Amino acid sequence: MSLTAPPTVVIVPGLRDHVPDHWQTILADKIANARTVPPLTDDRLSCDAQVAALEGVLSDISGPVVLAAHSAGVMTTVHWARRHRRPVEGALLAAPPDFDTPLPEGYPTQDALHANGWTPVPRTPLPFPSIVAASTNDPLADFARVAGLARVWGSRLVDLGPVGHLNPAAGYGEWPRAEELIRELVRASSDMTA
Template sequence: MSLTASTTVVIVPGLRDRVPDHWQTILADKIANARTIPPLTHDRLSRDAQISALDDVLSDISGPVVIVAHSAGVMTTAHWARRHSRPVNGALLAAPPDFDNPLPPGYPTPETLRENGWTPVPRTPLAFPSIVAASTNDPLAAFHRVADLARDWGSRLEELGPVGHLNPASGYGEWHQAQEFVRELSLGFV
């Protein structure tokens, strides 16, 4: 994958961390200069712990950065951006969940999300270019809710069609379009 030579791609997984067959893991393995936020060993559901882990990785990087976030990793990125001003060239924000509404069974409850600092979801414009990639049938967020987030963040919205939550459970492994979005962001074509 051709990026500017000095661009570092920072992978921000969701709350379920790095999954071997996930498109983010496959993408990270294809990019020479990729860094993945390490799994937290405690306070996994803590927004502040997730933000701190992202900031720790970003603080060790000099040069251009493109963030590639999925699911709750998108929310980590949005909360991080509200608190920090490190330079970021762009962000791919794929399949953000709707933390302002109840998630399906098996996911954190609204009370758990609130207690761990995830809500309310930031709605201020991001200080860097971004692409929100959204599914039309994501079980974790209605498309119109994700479109509202994209608008509020000042992001370009990319409708992906019916791709579920864009994860292995939805049939995604490799997601080739991610490479194109990352290339656009790294070259400043957003």
């Protein structure tokens, strides 16, 4: 029997994800022990500022943590993991964008991403278990390229099928699969420490 507290689920939104009908917002409202990285008002496009915001939330948590990241929040998470060594039970990395290829109009350019520290994208194994949940028709990333990221990060790849960018514009709202994948990470972590 384990006497450890359940992990705190830290929600790591992308650059546009602080909206009420996003699955991460709904998830944060459903889970009693959830914390969300707050939106930045300054330096919003800065990778360093986003990583610092994640570290700020994590530094206030004393127990186990599971990360639930979406879009640019995935990139924040992998950059954070390269710079910090706080123990993490696992990470759900949903719909990572491909910052190494041009994004659609209306998104940051390659030059802006590079100038703000997002590229090059870290390509080393993550120091914690992770699941990359990828869409086959994400406008921000080709599935094969995301599969390649999952491979170099040491993540289990989950093919979600054609779910767009897994956001309200693609019809997500509530995404119950997130809870299932988070439970899987928690179980795997419990099995490793048992």
